[in-house]
Amino acid sequence: MNLDFRRITGIGLLALYCAVNNPLWAAPPADDAVVNGVVKFEGTVPQPSHVDMAGDPQCAKVHPAGAMAEDILADDNGRLQNVIVFISAGLGDRTFDPPKDAATIEQNGCMYRPHVIAIEANQKLEVVNSDTTTHTVHVLPANNPAWDKPQPPGSPIEVTFSQPEVAVPVKCDLHPWMRGYVAVFKHPYFAVTGKNGSFELKNLPPGTYTIQAWHEKLGTATQEITIGASETKTLEFVFKPKPGS
């Protein structure tokens, strides 16, 4: 081949272009995909049952008319609260360090605030008793060790869960109406819906994922999604009443 100056430059530029864009060392696509959406309940939302706190005057003081059970909370448009939405498959064997900041769950007015919390494995969880009465913090996990500790007013408890689990029930034996849930994940892609039933999973790497929605009474629902870098996709999950309820 006759290698004159133009050919050499052309081949050189081509080689440079290939080198820069070689997948072996080119910069990976940014983790900036977003999956968001709403979780809805289809049908008539059952009336929450009434909780009588007369057993402990210190709880009754905060809720003189009692309180409502929080196992199914939805607004007039059927948007479901306290649904955990998360990636259940598709992350391969990527690992993530837990956040340094602690999450907090509070016993306030003899109810867990929030009712459902999602944290990462080995992330610190602070349990706070803001009431004037003693609670017991009793967790009943399936994948983590179960434990039970009393908590007088004001004395903080700090714990971690090392194994993923959706979700660990928490109860207080002194106040039987109290029920909370702690979901534990080995990755940061989860959200808990608020009053408006909406969720957002941010900073996703591009890929194909199974997204799961979990509700403490209504069960689970899954959807598959494929998402590219910098894309935003919207999903809707719909829960129906369980048969026989």
Add this chain to the structure above:
Amino acid sequence: MRRKSILAIGAAACGLLFSAVQGDAQETHIGGLTGNVRRGEKLYDRFCVFCHGARGDGTGENAPYMDPRPRDFTLGTFICRSTPSGSLPLDTDLYDTLGRGLISSGMPSWNPLTRQQRTDLVAYVKSFSPRFATEKPAAPVEIPEEPPASADSVKRGAQLFQSLGCSGCHGKEGRGNGPAAPSLTDNKGRPISPFDFTSGTRFKCGQSGRELFRDVMTGLDGTPMPSFKDAVKPEQLWDLVHYLETLPAKGQQRASEGKPEPRNQ
């Protein structure tokens, strides 16, 4: 390859295979005795399977007729330990439970079995839960020397009984009839009653003040009884034990006066 090398490699491989097959749970030691899982399995099939089930999950054929139900060993959760709540028990905790039995339950004392047999059973029971293969038990709770049981100690203990929230389950007078008592459930969701300290019966995990001290520190995992290890100073806890030890006499006094049993406080 030379024959000696082949033999050596073969022997090493057999050794590795043997130790892997021996049982995943870490070894069991009680005093100078070592537990043997295979012997333990034979003993279990003879003495334990009818209640605790072939899978060790508490679903033996007798289980539906028992209250409380037999323990589900697959969870690695045990009532009587010397370790804090959430931790596995020590080998000696399981051995002691076998020997003592569990008061107010269908679990008898297995003291008629030899020490080696009980050690073998502990080794086999541990094989039902994967936790024993991957976790080590935490350090046992510290039990300081018992101070004298003075009237002041009893009075302080009575105050502690209220301030720690014990009366919520155990009732104002420790009779097991606190406001939360009717709703208590064990870790399988079955109703369970808090202890009546005025009854004078032995505690679930022993009968001495020292064992009572330990139980309050470790909690009784699988029941609503929590671990007070981080909620109270060890010296204070002896005051509580001294107070609790005065309650059986009150129970006897009540019985001799013919007072009726109130349903609930």
